[in-house]
Amino acid sequence: MKTFLTILLASSLGVGAGAREIKLLNVSYDPTRELYQEYNAAFAKYWKARTGDDVVISQSHGGSGKQAQSVINGLEADVVTLALAYDIDAVAQQAKLLPADWQKRLPDNSTPYTSTIVFLVRKGNPKHIKDWDDVVKPGVTVVTPNPKTSGGARWTYLAAYAYALETYGQDDAKARDFVKRLYKNVPVLDSGARGSTITFAQRGIGDVLLAWENEAHLALKEFGADQFEIVTPSLSIRAEPPVAVVDKIAKRHGTVEVAKAYLNYLYSDEGQEIAAKNFYRPRNQAIAEKYAANFTQLKLVTVDQEFGSWAKAQAAHFADGGVFDQIYQP
Amino acid sequence: MKLNQLILTVAVGALIVFPALAADDTATNSTEAAEIEALKQQVQALDQKVQALEQQRESEQQAAANTNQEQIQELDQKVRILARQHELDKEDAAAAAKTQPRLKLDASGFTLSSADTNFAISLHGLVQLDSRTFFADHNIVNDSFLLRRARPIITGTVFHDFDFNFTPDFGGSVVQIQDAYLNYRYNPELQLEAGKFKSPVGLEQLQSDPYLLLNERSLVTDLVPNRDLGVELHGDLFGGAASYAAGIFDGVSDYNGTTVNTDSDNDKAFAGRIFLQPWKTSDVNALKGLGFGLGGSYESDRNGAAGLTPGYTTDGQQKFFTYSAGVIANGQHWRVSPQGYYYYGPLGIMGEYVVSDQDVKNGAALADLQNTAWEVSASWVLTGEDASYNGVTPRHPFSLHSGGWGAWQVVGRYEELNVDQSAFPTFASSTASASSAHAWSAGLNWYLNRNVRVNASFSHTMFSGYTGAVPAVPAQAENVFFTRIQLAF
Numbered sequence: 001m002k003t004f005l006t007i008l009l010a011s012s013l014g015v016g017a018g019a020r021e022i023k024l025l026n027v028s029y030d031p032t033r034e035l036y037q038e039y040n041a042a043f044a045k046y047w048k049a050r051t052g053d054d055v056v057i058s059q060s061h062g063g064s065g066k067q068a069q070s071v072i073n074g075l076e077a078d079v080v081t082l083a084l085a086y087d088i089d090a091v092a093q094q095a096k097l098l099p100a101d102w103q104k105r106l107p108d109n110s111t112p113y114t115s116t117i118v119f120l121v122r123k124g125n126p127k128h129i130k131d132w133d134d135v136v137k138p139g140v141t142v143v144t145p146n147p148k149t150s151g152g153a154r155w156t157y158l159a160a161y162a163y164a165l166e167t168y169g170q171d172d173a174k175a176r177d178f179v180k181r182l183y184k185n186v187p188v189l190d191s192g193a194r195g196s197t198i199t200f201a202q203r204g205i206g207d208v209l210l211a212w213e214n215e216a217h218l219a220l221k222e223f224g225a226d227q228f229e230i231v232t233p234s235l236s237i238r239a240e241p242p243v244a245v246v247d248k249i250a251k252r253h254g255t256v257e258v259a260k261a262y263l264n265y266l267y268s269d270e271g272q273e274i275a276a277k278n279f280y281r282p283r284n285q286a287i288a289e290k291y292a293a294n295f296t297q298l299k300l301v302t303v304d305q306e307f308g309s310w311a312k313a314q315a316a317h318f319a320d321g322g323v324f325d326q327i328y329q330p
Numbered sequence: 331m332k333l334n335q336l337i338l339t340v341a342v343g344a345l346i347v348f349p350a351l352a353a354d355d356t357a358t359n360s361t362e363a364a365e366i367e368a369l370k371q372q373v374q375a376l377d378q379k380v381q382a383l384e385q386q387r388e389s390e391q392q393a394a395a396n397t398n399q400e401q402i403q404e405l406d407q408k409v410r411i412l413a414r415q416h417e418l419d420k421e422d423a424a425a426a427a428k429t430q431p432r433l434k435l436d437a438s439g440f441t442l443s444s445a446d447t448n449f450a451i452s453l454h455g456l457v458q459l460d461s462r463t464f465f466a467d468h469n470i471v472n473d474s475f476l477l478r479r480a481r482p483i484i485t486g487t488v489f490h491d492f493d494f495n496f497t498p499d500f501g502g503s504v505v506q507i508q509d510a511y512l513n514y515r516y517n518p519e520l521q522l523e524a525g526k527f528k529s530p531v532g533l534e535q536l537q538s539d540p541y542l543l544l545n546e547r548s549l550v551t552d553l554v555p556n557r558d559l560g561v562e563l564h565g566d567l568f569g570g571a572a573s574y575a576a577g578i579f580d581g582v583s584d585y586n587g588t589t590v591n592t593d594s595d596n597d598k599a600f601a602g603r604i605f606l607q608p609w610k611t612s613d614v615n616a617l618k619g620l621g622f623g624l625g626g627s628y629e630s631d632r633n634g635a636a637g638l639t640p641g642y643t644t645d646g647q648q649k650f651f652t653y654s655a656g657v658i659a660n661g662q663h664w665r666v667s668p669q670g671y672y673y674y675g676p677l678g679i680m681g682e683y684v685v686s687d688q689d690v691k692n693g694a695a696l697a698d699l700q701n702t703a704w705e706v707s708a709s710w711v712l713t714g715e716d717a718s719y720n721g722v723t724p725r726h727p728f729s730l731h732s733g734g735w736g737a738w739q740v741v742g743r744y745e746e747l748n749v750d751q752s753a754f755p756t757f758a759s760s761t762a763s764a765s766s767a768h769a770w771s772a773g774l775n776w777y778l779n780r781n782v783r784v785n786a787s788f789s790h791t792m793f794s795g796y797t798g799a800v801p802a803v804p805a806q807a808e809n810v811f812f813t814r815i816q817l818a819f
Contacts, residue, residue, distance in 0.1 A: 073446070074446055074448065074490075141407065187415075188414050188415055188418065190418060191421075191422075195418070195421075199414050203413070203414050203417075205407065205410045205411055205414055
């Protein structure tokens, strides 16, 4: 009977001798595919050397808001690496899968890299787009995703809003009018950043794509620098995409240790190098300087500075009936 | 000829003609020269006008072309935007479809499930219309058509890990709940089931009703517990190569066709079973279908007559043995059942042996009676489909339109049940019961499709030890012809 129970428990709990194969699911936002493909391979190698175990990391990508909702609805994410803190807050608050203070668990508010929003225009910049003022001009067609579903789109919206506030002396009514004019120029709202890149670069729609900095660089790499060029506006927003272990799911999967190590390794020199190579601005100063040529210097504002906090920005602008719903006419 | 070319031709012609005229009249030379000069200037002026007109026309044409180009580009953008919007609408529709509940209706029944399949409910059913015709039995009233089983079966899942089953039965003469249980599935290896379900002992008993080879289970099933109420830990290990079940139950007597929903005493029964199919996941085809195991139960049973079988029955469901009035269960009741099957292609063989050992009491008389039974059955699918513990799936379902004839299977069985000789005469009477029965059966099964089956069989049962009057069931051999029409989905 003892032997039988041992076999039963071993079989049930997956306990065996020798190296284990550990499976991890990273639920991320749209443009991080390439970053995590490279990072996952590096981490698997690191983990194998450290523990002898094989770790197989699966990736899931989509609009950040949609991805968060999927986790809330039962997608078994061991870790989430989303576009903005509000989306992980939603997972913590609605599904109680991780503590409310999750952002304090890793350095830099659990944001191992940052990014910003820039413009991608067609080669030669035929519409002479230099700054946000040019984007709202009549006759300019703008491509950007839907802020309701895309984290990148929310950063973009807030960057434009922050620019208008600065330009019009913090006049909120004028800032609203500014973003209203911007979205009047948007003919198609994709659900995520990658979809918008496809709309602009592959489907040939629009004069300017409001894109994550890394996504703009990727488009140049993917489609050729002879087709597009990046325009850096005078002001943009410091986008801080955070990461977190989804405690309850990782605990259930028995992957807490490896999930924590997976996120911690993003702060290592190798993790920071991979981020920089994929055009995410690294936190590590030395590595940031090494890759300084990849990142144009510009004035960056933060959500906390301009909008108080993500919770306030979400409630005022993106919640049902918020400013975006008021100004956007499909 | 263009206008400027015409003017130039006229001018050049004039220049040639006028000098000729001038030769005749030298006096007018100077005047003529002046006229010629004037004409030249006129020609030049005309030429400039012509050029200006041509430039104006060209620029107008260019402007028109530019406008057209812009309009084309604008239209091109509009078309691209519409195409992309259509593409996104399709993506949205596809994404929305993934969140919609799913409805499925096929040979497995009707299922409604949530998009993520965490919630599901299925409706299945089993209806069996039988006939039994007895021969040479001194006109005992037993020939009949009967609704053997009529079961709506409701199964489902809630919150991904919790399965349930509710199966009432409107067949026979008593409406009863056959199954009503909740099963928590941590993973295939570790599951916990609670409620009313089959006790994990007999191989034949555990086989699902629609898949039985013959209309009725064999004499072996007389000695194993039927459905019982309790809690059971069970699971499949190593991809199904081994399975186990162990539970605590109210405890039921040897075969009792009518199940109950309450307990009649404080005693509880322990039942368990291990079944191995070592080659199930291997590449050894000839051994993949080999399975063998051991089931058993134990109960300290002091609950009077309710702890004893209401009677052992034949294939024709006629009682041939009952304990005498006043006999009660009086202590331990244990069963052991080694069992196995072998399926390979169209061949199927199943065998089982059971010992049911029970302490009984009649007044001051005590005894430990050990009844035994065994059976072996074999089947062959004539149309070549694979035989299995879970029935036969016809390769070509019956259809007069497309010419399929379903699957045909021949079956045979031999079985015995022997009551402990110590039962007679103190605990059972030879004038009312036989001490043993052995029987053979042969039949033909026609699987029209996955849902409809028709079968016919003949069973011959012989008894020994009976010394009572005639007519009575064990007074002569039982010869019964069965038919069945079955709908299962």
